[in-house]
Amino acid sequence: xxxxxxxxxxxxxxxxxxxxxxxxxxxxxxxxxxxxxxxxxxxxxxxxxxxxxxxxxxxxxxxxxxxxxxxxxxxxxxxxxxxxxxxxxxxxxxxxxxxxxxxxxxxxxxxxxxxxxxxxxxxxxxxxxxxxxxxxxxxxxxxxxxxxxxxxxxxxxxxxxxxxxxxxxxxxxxxxxxxxxxxxxxxxxxxxxxxxxxxxxxxxxxxxxxxxxxxxxxxxxxxxxxxxxxxxxxxxxxxxxxxxxxxxxxxxxxxxxxxxxxxxxxxxxxxxxxxxxxxxxxxxxxxxxxxxxxxxxxxxxxxxxxxxxxxxxxxxxxxxxxxxxxxxxxxxx
Amino acid sequence: xxxxxxxxxxxxxxxxxxxxxxxxxxxxxxxxxxxxxxxxxxxxxxxxxxxxxxxxxxxxxxxxxxxxxxxxxxxxxxxxxxxxxxxxxxxxxxxxxxxxxxxxxxxxxxxxxxxxxxxxxxxxxxxxxxxxxxxxxxxxxxxxxxxxxxxxxxxxxxxxxxxxxxxxxxxxxxxxxxxxxxxxxxxxxxxxxxxxxxxxxxxxxxxxxxxxxxxxxxxxxxxxxxxxxxxxxxxxxxxxxxxxxxxxxxxxxxxxxxxxxxxxxxxxxxxxxxxxxxxxxxxxxxxxxxxxx
Numbered sequence: 272x273x274x275x276x277x278x279x280x281x282x283x284x285x286x287x288x289x290x291x292x293x294x295x296x297x298x299x300x301x302x303x304x305x306x307x308x309x310x311x312x313x314x315x316x317x318x319x320x321x322x323x324x325x326x327x328x329x330x331x332x333x334x335x336x337x338x339x340x341x342x343x344x345x346x347x348x349x350x351x352x353x354x355x356x357x358x359x360x361x362x363x364x365x366x367x368x369x370x371x372x373x374x375x376x377x378x379x380x381x382x383x384x385x386x387x388x389x390x391x392x393x394x395x396x397x398x399x400x401x402x403x404x405x406x407x408x409x410x411x412x413x414x415x416x417x418x419x420x421x422x423x424x425x426x427x428x429x430x431x432x433x434x435x436x437x438x439x440x441x442x443x444x445x446x447x448x449x450x451x452x453x454x455x456x457x458x459x460x461x462x463x464x465x466x467x468x469x470x471x472x473x474x475x476x477x478x479x480x481x482x483x484x485x486x487x488x489x490x491x492x493x494x495x496x497x498x499x500x501x502x503x504x505x506x507x508x509x510x511x512x513x514x515x516x517x518x519x520x521x522x523x524x525x526x527x528x529x530x531x532x533x534x535x536x537x538x539x540x541x542x543x544x545x546x547x548x549x550x551x552x553x554x555x556x557x558x559x560x561x562x563x564x565x566x567x568x569x570x571x572x573x574x575x576x577x578x579x580x581x582x583x584x585x586x587x588x589x590x591x592x593x594x595x596x597x598x599x600x601x602x603x604x
Numbered sequence: 605x606x607x608x609x610x611x612x613x614x615x616x617x618x619x620x621x622x623x624x625x626x627x628x629x630x631x632x633x634x635x636x637x638x639x640x641x642x643x644x645x646x647x648x649x650x651x652x653x654x655x656x657x658x659x660x661x662x663x664x665x666x667x668x669x670x671x672x673x674x675x676x677x678x679x680x681x682x683x684x685x686x687x688x689x690x691x692x693x694x695x696x697x698x699x700x701x702x703x704x705x706x707x708x709x710x711x712x713x714x715x716x717x718x719x720x721x722x723x724x725x726x727x728x729x730x731x732x733x734x735x736x737x738x739x740x741x742x743x744x745x746x747x748x749x750x751x752x753x754x755x756x757x758x759x760x761x762x763x764x765x766x767x768x769x770x771x772x773x774x775x776x777x778x779x780x781x782x783x784x785x786x787x788x789x790x791x792x793x794x795x796x797x798x799x800x801x802x803x804x805x806x807x808x809x810x811x812x813x814x815x816x817x818x819x820x821x822x823x824x825x826x827x828x829x830x831x832x833x834x835x836x837x838x839x840x841x842x843x844x845x846x847x848x849x850x851x852x853x854x855x856x857x858x859x860x861x862x863x864x865x866x867x868x869x870x871x872x873x874x875x876x877x878x879x880x881x882x883x884x885x886x887x888x889x890x891x892x893x894x895x896x897x
Contacts, residue, residue: 450874452874465727465794466727466728466731467731468731468732469728469731469732469871470732470734470875471732471872471873471874471875472874472875472878473706473874473875473876474876474878475876478702478864478876482695482698482699482702486695487699487876487877487878487879488878488879489879491879494878494879496734515889518889520889520890520891521675521678521679521886521889521890521891522678522681522890522891522892523891555679555882555886556882557735557881557882557885557886557889558885559734559735559736559885560736561733561734561735561736561739562730562731566734566735568734568735568878568881568882568885569882570878570879570882
């Protein structure tokens with residue numbers, strides 16, 4: 272391990288933060304670096320031992336970092352940069368405490384932003400299930416998340432979602448601009464990058480021809496994307512794909528009169544209950560298996576309905592809780 | 605023979621109409637900020653290529669795709685089932701065109717401007733297409749366009765390429781084709797796909813269609829495909845459909861979408877109508893389907 276000079280000039284700049292999880296031989300992951308500057312704030316509670324320690328080769332501690340901003344949001348012009356480095360086999364849970372609020376900007380050109388960069392190495396894993404971003408009326412925000420996977424390796428389960436604003440005050444997609452770009456790159460040993468996935472959402476009210484944001488959102492109050500990849504989340508991805516296949520057909524009719532009561536398994540009963548809940552929350556979703564990812568898109572009338580749905584899906588499959596612990600689902604409560 | 609006469613007449617009308625469009629596009633070209641070098645070929649060469657590409661008989665199989673219209677209509681059933689879906693159609697039509705312009709048009713423009721990037725553009729567009737249904741539709745049409753080039757156009761365009769040492773757009777195209785044939789250059793994760801948008805840009809460049817015309821036709825063809833799907837889904841009548849295609853509103857919309865996207869980098873291409881991904885993605889969940897997307 273390299274010796275770091277405690278008196279070295281601080282390299283940190285306003286709004287910059289850094290998280291490094293490295294591996295202390297033989298197999299103890301440690302939070303080597305945790306630095307941040309206003310307006311960004313990072314809080315790392317004690318690492319939690321892995322609930323399922325059957326695999327003795329794997330690290331036994333799961334680190335968690337809460338991503339906060341002073342005032343619970345970003346004021347116009349604020350920009351936050353976060354760099355995360357995950358050493359081989361380490362795992363990290365990233366969380367927020369409440370939705371990230373984007374406050375009103377004096378002019379649509381004053382844009383606040385967040386840039387997150389995560390470097391994965393062999394078998395590193397990230398579980399990033401934050402609260403949704405909440406852009407207030409007349410706000411402008413751009414965020415970019417870049418995930419670099421060394422040799423395409425690494426496991427990730429990342430949710431990126433946004434809601435219509437302060438629903439209680441009647442705000443409905445009434446911000447100037449919200450864009451969120453997720454990029455996943457494969458990086459070769461020589462440092463060559465190739466794009467694996469790009470998911471770019473552009474909600475810009477000033478577009479010349481597109482209809483108003485409310486019209487474009489078609490009655491939804493929240494919209495999100497879940498990106499799933501890697502060995503640790505393989506079964507989760509498969510679960511989303513299977514459940515998508517099992518959704519009832521749209522516009523289908525039930526031809527039998529349903530006189531015979533079929534014996535349903537517990538799983539089937541839970542599925543039917545979830546589908547009923549989806550219908551009442553106006554939740555629509557789709558899943559696609561592409562380029563080694565499972566990409567889930569969902570929308571719902573309200574944040575609450577979406578939380579119920581994501582949490583149901585993740586809990587009934589179970590692997591996120593098994594490999595990261597219950598805390599990973601903190602924001603979905 | 606009266607029937608051939610009327611045929612002749614309608615063909616002449618069509619040509620006159622297209623010539624007007626071309627002239628219109630040419631005048632736009634002059635005002636465009638990233639204008640082409642002045643080596644544009646004589647009018648009729650570009651016109652001829654434009655006619656070939658705008659022909660609905662061009663075997664791209666576009667008629668098999670509704671680009672999410674079928675799914676959209678299933679998600680927005682009118683409350684009395686007999687009432688008209690025309691207003692629903694108009695909403696969808698507008699959103700669909702903006703989506704295509706936002707996600708695919710920058711790739712058309714980029715491949716036209718830099719043919720040598722075709723392989724990377726194809727990969728990046730594939731990485732940016734989040735749903736299987738849309739991906740299938742784009743690749744099917746892209747491969748079909750490549751087949752048309754290979755079997756029908758290639759022999760007539762290969763000879764007159766200027767060779768001054770630099771790789772020509774045709775070279776880029778040929779290399780891309782051989783990549784597809786070997787198709788194992790980067791392993792399964794980075795398969796070469798042949799998406800429609802970058803190939804449209806590259807092939808229109810090879811056929812020496814001016815870029816504004818190529819972009820206009822790209823959006824126009826999409827509009828035509830969606831409208832024709834609406835006719836077959838019994839949402840519009842054939843005359844209504846032609847009226848929408850002919851409308852000033854559509855012309856203005858295509859023009860302003862082109863303007864908005866003209867200098868947009870492919871890195872910043874993205875989905876402006878997020879629900880579109882849901883509608884297109886859930887097409888597979890329809891109980892009955894007449895289209896592939």
